[in-house]
Amino acid sequence: MIRNLVLVSLLFISVNIITAQEKQAIIANIVKEVNTNSQLEKLAHELLDVVGPRLVGSPQMKNAHDWAVKKYSGWGMDARNEQWGTWRGWERGITHVDMVSPRVQSLEARQLAWSPSTGKKGVTAEVVILPEAKDSADFAQKIKSVKGKFVLISMPQPTGRPDENWEKWATEESFEKMKKDRDSLNDLFNEKMQQNGLGRRELPRALEAAGAEGIISSYWSRGFGVNKVFSAYTEDIPTIDVSLEDYGMLYRLAANGDKPELKIVAESQELGEVPTFNTIAEIKGSEKPDEYVILSAHFDSWDGATGATDNGTGTLVMMETMRILKKLYPNPKRTILVGHWGSEEQGLNGSRAFVKDHPEIVEGVQALFNQDNGTGRVENISGNGFLHAYDYIGRWLYEVPEEVTKHIETNFPGTPGRGGSDYASFVAAGVPAFNLSSLSWDYWNYTWHTNRDTYDKIVFDDVKNNVILTAVLAYMASEDEATTSREQIILPVNRRSGEQMTWPEARDATRKGGLDDED
Structure with missing residues (x-):
């Protein structure tokens, strides 16, 4: 009996050693x-x-x-x-954006996702800055001036250098002044956007309804040459993202009365x-x-x-x-x-x-x-x-x-x-x-x-x-021989609401996307 137990024990140890050796061999081979x-x-x-x-x-x-x-x-x-x-x-096609006045220059730019097409001939128009208004009623009147124009809707950045570049090379006083000026410009721009009474989705659609030829935006990502690129909200006119550098140039030209003109060719295709x-x-x-x-x-x-x-x-x-x-x-x-x-x-x-x-x-x-x-x-x-x-x-x-x-x-x-x-x-x-x-x-x-x-x-x-x-x-x-446990922790009380937090609830997918205003 003892001999049999010893043999069984030795066999068990041997199997475990082989299993451990196999495991280490597979990991080493990986x-x-x-x-x-x-x-x-x-x-x-x-x-x-x-x-x-x-x-x-x-x-x-x-x-x-x-x-x-x-x-x-x-x-x-x-x-x-x-x-x-x-x-x-939707399929992205060729995008080409050229400034044709007051001089000629090809710009770094692209359509946003799901932007409408200009067709192969493209569209040429003057570039203007989004009108300033006292309130939404005033904006409804001033927005009429954008008819036939490309409209700049983003804040022009005062610097295209990321903060770490300023921190490395600028004086402390210069760096702090830049951040203060930028914050001030940002606050003024946000106040201007609030006064028109429209959100980020509604504004492009309102400009489209007012007869604009296209929307020009620039969503800088705080790095050299980097922009965020998301989706358009227009239905018939193109929405174009332009690099910080070129967007700033267009903004300055428009602000100084130089009447910049762009030719935009954006050949996207709707696929149903x-x-x-x-x-x-x-x-x-x-x-x-x-x-x-x-x-x-x-x-x-x-x-x-x-x-x-x-x-x-x-x-x-x-x-x-x-x-x-x-x-x-x-x-x-x-x-x-x-x-x-x-x-x-x-x-x-x-x-x-x-x-x-x-x-x-x-x-x-x-x-x-x-x-x-x-x-x-x-x-x-x-x-x-x-x-x-x-x-x-x-x-x-x-x-x-x-x-x-x-x-x-x-x-x-x-x-x-x-x-x-x-x-x-x-x-x-x-x-x-x-x-x-x-x-x-x-x-x-x-x-x-x-x-x-x-x-x-x-x-x-x-x-x-x-x-x-x-x-x-x-x-x-x-x-693993064991099946993993799914037991969940007891979640803490939310400090702001004072209520017991709950496990997140499973949600279904959006099964029909981008085909109506809700998506």
Whole structure:
């Protein structure tokens, strides 16, 4: 009897040693594959340079979905595009903006998303400053003067140098004076905008109704050569974003009575109502196929540039992770699923739709790992309000190489994320979902929703770091003998309202976007 117990014990120890050795071998091979056979630069070129920006409802967005399905299929995975709604279809064409008087100069400018077209011949008109008014009634009279004109609606910036440039080179007195003057100009401009009685959406439409030929804006992002580029609100006339430098020149010319004239050619095309998708790929689980480890990244972008860090890098991390896991870990215990979500930028729509449409998957999620905000190496992971998140996240992180984890701070149990990226759609449904938050690299000023979010801003060493992290976490989550706990913390009382805070509620997606005023 004793002999049999000894044999059983030795066998158990032997199995555990083999399992530990296999685990270490797979992790070592993951690191080796990332460092010696990375496909990140090739994938980045194909997605960002060839496919390009991925505005929801655009042909480029559909091209991206089809490209991803083809990639996953070529790696031996089941992949599909799942339609979850429709959107206003629109395609950006050639944009060319030239000042033709008082001299000739081509300007750095672009249409905003969903801006109406000028047609191939373009439109030529004088540029004027938005009329000043005492109140909304006065503005209703003065707005008549914009008929047949391009209208400047943004504040001209007094400096195109970011604050850190001033701080480095200016005297302290000069820097403080600049900030004071800028704040004063900003206050005056905001007061002027309030007096016309119209919001940021209503103003362009009112100018359009008054007969303006087009809207000229400039949304500086506090960095050299960087503007935020979002969407237009006009229905028939173009809305154009102009660089800080060229916008300031136009404003000064108009203010000084030099009557600048522009010729704008903006050949966008309306495509009607088009389907919109999520791309899903899977490595089927061998023991627990109805339990899931989900890799998550939104696929869409704004289209001022090519969406390299928002969210090309998150997309690349998840694609490369899936490629490596399929190669080195082709028979996972649990199903490993990747979701490339559409229309995150308009309100987490793709991921919200997936949560609503797939309760059977949501019920079986072991963990979800989401990557979004920029090119930097991951530096923070929060427990998102799941009481026992430390028990399993800590266990999995322990197996990640130290050269990766030494950069990471954790926050357990944390509080539930309510927005910002697609993990929040799953947290609201009670799923253990975690955002892999990365270092800034001046993300908010230089690449987030800007005209400079391009391939060259990617730091591939940091992206490789994130692939190693994500691949090991996915592997450990798949192999874990235990099922993760979904128990939630008791949320604190809101200090402002005095009421007990509640867990965020799951919301459905906007299933028909950009096709009416509400969207």
